[in-house]
Amino acid sequence: MSSIWNYPTRVVFGDGASKSVGEEAKSLGAARVLVVTDPGVEKAGLHERVLDSLESAGIKTAVYTGVDGNPVESNVTGGAEAFAEHRGDLVVAIGGGSPMDVGKLVAVRARTDRAWEELDDAAGGSIHVPADLPPVITIPTTAGTGSEVGRAAVVMVESTGRKTVIFSPAMMPKAAILDPELTVSMPPKTTAATGFDALTHCAEAYLAVGQHPMADAIALAGIDLVNKHLVTAVEAGDDLEARGAMMQAAMMGAVAFQKGLGACHSLAHPLSSECGLHHGLANALCLPAVLDFNEAAVVERVVHIGLLLDGQPDLGECSKAVRELRAALLLPNGLGEAGVKAAQLPALADLAFEDACHRENPRKCTRDDLLALYEASM
Numbered sequence: 462m463s464s465i466w467n468y469p470t471r472v473v474f475g476d477g478a479s480k481s482v483g484e485e486a487k488s489l490g491a492a493r494v495l496v497v498t499d500p501g502v503e504k505a506g507l508h509e510r511v512l513d514s515l516e517s518a519g520i521k522t523a524v525y526t527g528v529d530g531n532p533v534e535s536n537v538t539g540g541a542e543a544f545a546e547h548r549g550d551l552v553v554a555i556g557g558g559s560p561m562d563v564g565k566l567v568a569v570r571a572r573t574d575r576a577w578e579e580l581d582d583a584a585g586g587s588i589h590v591p592a593d594l595p596p597v598i599t600i601p602t603t604a605g606t607g608s609e610v611g612r613a614a615v616v617m618v619e620s621t622g623r624k625t626v627i628f629s630p631a632m633m634p635k636a637a638i639l640d641p642e643l644t645v646s647m648p649p650k651t652t653a654a655t656g657f658d659a660l661t662h663c664a665e666a667y668l669a670v671g672q673h674p675m676a677d678a679i680a681l682a683g684i685d686l687v688n689k690h691l692v693t694a695v696e697a698g699d700d701l702e703a704r705g706a707m708m709q710a711a712m713m714g715a716v717a718f719q720k721g722l723g724a725c726h727s728l729a730h731p732l733s734s735e736c737g738l739h740h741g742l743a744n745a746l747c748l749p750a751v752l753d754f755n756e757a758a759v760v761e762r763v764v765h766i767g768l769l770l771d772g773q774p775d776l777g778e779c780s781k782a783v784r785e786l787r788a789a790l791l792l793p794n795g796l797g798e799a800g801v802k803a804a805q806l807p808a809l810a811d812l813a814f815e816d817a818c819h820r821e822n823p824r825k826c827t828r829d830d831l832l833a834l835y836e837a838s839m
């Protein structure tokens with residue numbers, strides 16, 4: 462069986478890099494851009510330099526801010542209407558994973574009215590995503606999801622109440638602009654939680670089933686960056702070196718997880734849709750138990766991650782190092798502390814089992830395994 466390895470995204474990186482968005486958009490032939498963002502990013506004024514740059518390049522802009530954390534269908538519908546009304550020809554999505562995902566889905570909606578249930582990647586919906594989407598430029602203001610370079614977007618589908626992944630190579634942004642200055646205003650808690658999303662992407666990609674030596678190497682380099690820089694980014698938010706390193710780690714996580722993710726993301730998705738937990742925090746709370754569970758199947762790889770995190774090449778060290786990092790970042794130390802009740806776990810396990818990510822986990826998971834992982838994460 463052959464494998465497919467793709468690394469084509471154009472990435473512009475550097476302090477102040479977001480001022481180049483006008484030129485990037487112009488080089489893609491844009492004349493009318495919809496800027497998709499959310500109220501938090503707007504309040505921080507981060508979209509202003511983007512608007513200035515686009516307008517200096519002679520591009521007509523409109524702004525759409527109707528994006529929730531854990532975006533829902535109506536966020537995309539509103540964005541698609543704004544895009545049509547503006548007669549947009551390119552989307553610039555600036556913000557964390559939520560506005561970037563909505564921006565990518567606005568581009569999908571501009572070309573198809575198909576129901577999200579039919580576009581659902583887990584149901585083979587990728588073939589229904591048209592190839593000729595309007596171009597998207599992503600500008601992350603968090604360092605975690607890696608959505609800026611990814612070909613997927615997550616939306617909560619109304620009929621099922623489930624976080625649903627829409628995926629297509631056509632959804633790959635034409636350029637990602639990584640400007641560490643835009644992440645300086647990110648509060649410590651969001652920095653910690655999104656940083657854990659990046660770490661989880663790298664760890665799950667490295668452990669995922671499948672043969673992908675390039676993804677493996679990138680995942681390990683991403684883990685090393687998180688280990689060296691996340692605590693500084695949380696404690697000294699204006700340290701641009703740490704902020705830049707975390708942006709790179711986040712991007713690398715998403716480049717690596719085209720190999721696959723794993724059980725931790727299946728556990729995390731219902732924790733967001735049912736309990737409202739931030740996606741990165743949900744990963745932070747479940748990752749240690751998943752690492753312990755996976756150690757039996759891929760011992761050398763789990764030990765390798767532990768070695769990178771705390772220099773100890775021993776069994777059980779990896780999850781211990783992750784728990785210590787979580788504590789150092791002052792994140793809750795279990796699902797209970799984050800407000801999840803034991804009585805909720807069986808229903809969460811049913812949803813986690815329906816989620817597709819665990820199919821790539823290196824150790825096969827039953828629904829009862831996922832329940833046991835939730836219990837071990839309490």
Ligand SMILES: NC(=O)c1ccc[n+]([C@@H]2O[C@H](COP(=O)([O-])OP(=O)(O)OC[C@H]3O[C@@H](n4cnc5c(N)ncnc54)[C@H](O)[C@@H]3O)[C@@H](O)[C@H]2O)c1
Nearest residue numbers: 501502530531557558559602603606608613614615646647
């Ligand atoms: N497409 C993918 O491959 C992928 C991967 C992982 C996660 N996701 C999705 O991404 C979403 C989570 O994204 P996220 O973790 O980046 O959080 P987010 O986009 O929901 O942002 C969290 C909060 O931080 C604020 N914020 C963002 N940047 C800021 C800044 N620089 N200064 C001040 N405030 C700022 C936002 O306004 C928001 O209130 C989830 O919906 C998740 O499902 C997508």
Ligand SMILES: [Fe+2]
Nearest residue numbers: 606658662740
């Ligand atoms: Fe994630």
